[in-house]
Amino acid sequence: MKNYTSDEDVILEKTRYDIFRHLLPVIVYMILFGAAGIVGNILTFIFYTFKSKRSTTVMLIACLAMVDLIVCVLFIPNIIEMWVNVKYTASFICKLAHFVGLWAVACSGLILWVVAIDRHRKICRPFGKQMTLVTAKYAVIAIVSFGLVLSVRNFANFDSVEVNVVDHDVNMTVQGRYCTTRDDDSYIVSVTIFTVIDFLLMLMVWLTLAVAYSHIIYTIFKLQKKRKRLHQNPKVKTLDINNPSYEIERQDEINTNSQQGHGSFSSAVHTEETEEHRKVDPVKQHENSERASILSNELGSSSYGDDKYAIDLDISTESRQSVQPRVSVTPTCSSIQESRPSDENTTEYSSSCDIEHLPDAGTLSPGNHSKSTMQKKFHRHKKPKRYNSAKCAVERNLTFKMLAVSIVFIVCFTPYFIIKILMREVLKTGEEYELNLWAQISLRLPYMNSVFNPIVYCAFNPKFRLYIKGVFLGLVFGCFRKTKYLFKS
Known part of the structure; x- marks a missing residue:
């Protein structure tokens, strides 16, 4: 064993x-x-x-x-x-x-x-x-x-x-x-x-x-x-002027821009304004000249005899026609700001010759902003990007x-x-x-x-x-x- x-x-x-x-x-x-x-x-x-x-x-x-x-x-x-x-x-x-x-x-x-x-x-x-x-x-x-x-x-x-x-x-x-x-x-x-x-x-x-x-x-x-x-392909928008759709796109851009400003006018409306102001009535020209002379007399009498307060006003039709197309917000005629209490809310737009071309009072009021302006204000406070x-x-x-x-x-x-x-x-x-x-x-x-x-x-x-x-x-x-x-x- x-x-x-x-x-x-x-x-x-x-x-x-x-x-x-x-x-x-x-x-x-x-x-x-x-x-x-x-x-x-x-x-x-x-x-x-x-x-x-x-x-x-x-x-x-x-x-x-x-x-x-x-x-x-x-x-x-x-x-x-x-x-x-x-x-x-x-x-x-x-x-x-x-x-x-x-x-x-x-x-x-x-x-x-x-x-x-x-x-x-x-x-x-x-x-x-x-x-x-x-x-x-x-x-x-x-x-x-x-x-x-x-x-x-x-x-x-x-x-x-x-x-x-x-x-x-x-x-x-x-x-x-x-x-x-x-x-x-x-x-x-x-x-x-x-x-x-x-x-x-x-x-x-x-x-x-x-x-x-x-x-x-x-x-x-x-x-x-x-x-x-x-x-490789950055997004660059190219516009072809010869293309028939260019005018439509341009008009859409003008309409969008007209809603974003606070007193801005579109370029198309602005061109119509200049054409209308070039065809001013002789009666309106005479009234404007009379009002200007009255204003000059009042200013001259209030100068207390001092030459330094004298103001030479030139509101001829040619000068207004040359100034109007450049600025879209300023009025075509010199504004007269009266001291009446009912006119306190009116600004430099209170001229009688171009009041019909100004935006509505609701648009100019500080409480009624356009939608795009409100969106811009809200988009300023962006949330921080998450990781x-x-x-x-x-x-x-x-x-x-x-x-x-x-x-x-x-x-x-x-x-x-x-x-x-x-x-x-x-x-x-x-x-x-x-x-x-x-x-x-x-x-x-x-x-x-x-x-x-x-x-x-x-x-x-x-x-x-x-x-x-x-x-x-x-x-x-x-x-x-x-x-x-x-x-x-």
């Missing part, structure tokens, strides 16, 4: 080493990427928490960096699983590691889901109701709580499961153990149900990301196309950055569900298939998503690049100074 047990141990150790040798590339890149992910997510959290302007998306990115940091720390138990593979017997560590892993990965996906909704509101509905910092905090708390409830099932569904290890050299099969989901008859139903729930939840996130960012890209593209068209996120380059850059993060998320999770649903639930391949190289890469890709996010932030944010560069240069120069001081001492 001892001999048999020793043979089993030898076979298990040999199988473990063979699997470890095949999985060594995955183990190496997980060690390297895990260390890079821990450093990158720490710097991301510090930058977006303390070095960036506070906003809903920036706060969600900081929370996502914290979740990704937890996922990168969980690279350690995943590396141990691949290292030990068929000799993994630590059941509680297996349950705890996959519970925390599912919790962090679910929170990461749901935070990206909220970010997509926030970006869609900012770009496609910039004047609608937006998410606030308080709302984003409550959303993160709800996501963490929901992820905790969703992940508790891994304490039951994950365990150190027995796997069949076959040695073809001695034609012998032994039982090993590997950390994965249980396939017992009592657990197979619950494992299948929760796997389908995970898939439907991720499908909801994927569809939201696809629809939201598709609409965002369409809105930005339409806005840029409209701006480009406005720059449009679609026109802001910073918001567009932030949107494209989160779009790239979402694409990486979808790419990393697709192979995982292919292995978990297609291979395990549909084809019933068993646990042994998960020990394959490509299966292990697919199963670890959701964790790798947390490593790629800081790389995307660095690619899209030049300020973040400068911050990382400053941190690393500070560390290098600090180490160099310490080394130099040690050598001198």
Whole structure:
């Protein structure tokens, strides 16, 4: 019996080493990427928490960096699983590691889901109701709580499961153990149900990301196309005098201008006035001359014998005809302003020779303004323009950055569900298939998503690049100074 047990141990150790040798590339890149992910997510959290302007998306990115940091720390138990593979017997560590892993990965996906909704509101509905910092905090708390409830099932569904290890050299099969989901008859139903729930939840996130960012890209593209068209074809109104419609347009403009002034006349009416005044009656000319002479006598008598008060009035017909066409508001004859109380409301328009050509009293009264004048007065107090996120380059850059993060998320999770649903639930391949190289890469890709996010932030944010560069240069120069001081001492 001892001999048999020793043979089993030898076979298990040999199988473990063979699997470890095949999985060594995955183990190496997980060690390297895990260390890079821990450093990158720490710097991301510090930058977006303390070095960036506070906003809903920036706060969600900081929370996502914290979740990704937890996922990168969980690279350690995943590396141990691949290292030990068929000799993994630590059941509680297996349950705890996959519970925390599912919790962090679910929170990461749901935070990206909220970010997509926030970006869609900012770009496609910039004047609608937006998410606030308080709302984003409550959303993160709800996501963490929901992820905790969703992940508790891994304490039951994950365990150190027995796997069949076959040695073809001695034609012998032994039982090993590997950390994965249980396939017992009592657990197979619950494992299948929760796997389908995970898939439907991720499908909801994927569809939201696809629809939201598709609409965002369409809105930005339409806005840029409209701006480009406005720059290329400015709206310049050209008038063709030979065109028969020109006279109609000109008459419409004259009618519009006649309503906007407060005592202004149109050019067409003004021309008729000048033509009428050129045909003045001789009787009216004689009356005007007599009135002018009486006015000159009165002014001359009131000068008290002083020559400086003498006024030479020339109201000949030629002078009136030469002055009248130039000014449309002043009367054609010199106005006589009497001191009677009934004439207090009359102004310089109270001349008897042109009173019929003046606007109505209702038009001249201060209380009755024209509609266009009132509109002008009201339009002076314009409301301040509201902020449009679609026109802001910073918001567009932030949107494209989160779009790239979402694409990486979808790419990393697709192979995982292919292995978990297609291979395990549909084809019933068993646990042994998960020990394959490509299966292990697919199963670890959701964790790798947390490593790629800081790389995307660095690619899209030049300020973040400068911050990382400053941190690393500070560390290098600090180490160099310490080394130099040690050598001198």
